[in-house]
Amino acid sequence: MARSKHSDGGEEIGLLAVQVGDLTGEPGKGEQIRKALAAFAASSRPDTLLPSERVLAEQFGVARMTVRGAIDSLESAGLVRREPGRGAFVQHPRLTHSEIFRSFTEDMRFRGMEPGARDFSARLEAATEAVAAALDIAEGDPVVRIERVRTADGTAMAYETTNLPASRFPDLIEKMSETDSLYEVLDRSYGVRPENAEQTVAIDRLSPEDAVRLETQAGEPCFAIERKAHDNMGKTVEFGRSLYRGDRYVIEMHVGRAADG
Structure with missing residues (x-):
């Protein structure tokens, strides 16, 4: 630079x-x-x-x-x-990506920042083998795929891609707008509230295309986070992958020793 x-x-x-x-x-x-x-x-x-x-x-x-x-x-x-x-x-302060389960919108509001989005798309696709397995549906079943860049106070922070079973959430594409909180739409329109999630975090480098989306340089480090969210009955609600800018986030984890035996 x-x-x-x-x-x-x-x-x-x-x-x-x-x-x-x-x-x-x-x-x-x-x-x-x-x-x-x-x-x-x-x-x-x-x-x-x-x-x-x-x-x-x-x-x-x-x-x-x-x-x-x-x-x-x-x-x-x-x-x-x-x-x-x-x-x-x-340098810009880094935000802590904590273990507390929140949507991006909830997290930014909690921090006193204004959540936003751009480059929004929502479409129906046939579930791939990996997506079908994660959502507990059959390969080829229709899923709603949502992609967008998430912003905080106007600054690009993450690129989100997520998949939801279309049969469980009919007309979701019509109900979602660019800046809506997905979890708020699910709660309001379908009575479904994600309660917990399994997440995996890997270190990756931004491709030229993703770097343009996130307003930074190609090859910059990022956190690649896969999330599989569940409702209070244990049913899978969504499965997706997000890229968080490495220069704007740190990951917080609480660790402890395993119990004896």
């Missing part, structure tokens, strides 16, 4: 100047610069190089220690990372 050069700060300084505005009151300058840098980081691509401490200090008329303190705060918050001899680079 191409990296910015410090030089005189140029375009980056112009953006920061607009975000900071007029600095007034010595005690508040550091906080104003911190907020401006945070806004700059949020609107920039990961690995964007921040202007140097010297350039920022000269531009805003403050001591380098004031700028350094603001960057220290951003580093503690996970918004930037420092590389010795190179400078400070933008």
Whole structure:
């Protein structure tokens, strides 16, 4: 990925100047610069190089220690990372993919983020051998296949593909829209509420096509998560595979020793 050069700060300084505005009151300058840098980081691509401490200090008329303190705060918050001899680079905080069973929509709302979607498609297909086995139906039976890119606050986070038995969920294609929560539609329209799931997680690399979908670079690492969700009667509701950006997620697991014997 191409990296910015410090030089005189140029375009980056112009953006920061607009975000900071007029600095007034010595005690508040550091906080104003911190907020401006945070806004700059949020609107920039990961690995964007921040202007140097010297350039920022000269531009805003403050001591380098004031700028350094603001960057220290951003580093503690996970918004930037420092590389010795190179400078400070933008990074986006990673979300924890926990063991708690939630839909993508529920998870983003829980985090205070706005869930969204794009590139939505829903169609009928004949179940392949693997999909049929996962859904406990016959090979060739019709399934509803749903694909879409899931977003959080407008940023692409995951590419979802899932399959549901069409006989159990008639007219699902007509009931689903791009941004609907699948689980909310199943609950509202069919009285079915997924309660638990079996998941497997593997590390993969994004293909060029998937990288375009997720607005990142081909070959970047991702989590490939297969999910088989069940209702409270143990019947399989859906079977799918999602690709989560490795630069935006970490996986949380709770482990313990096996009981003796």
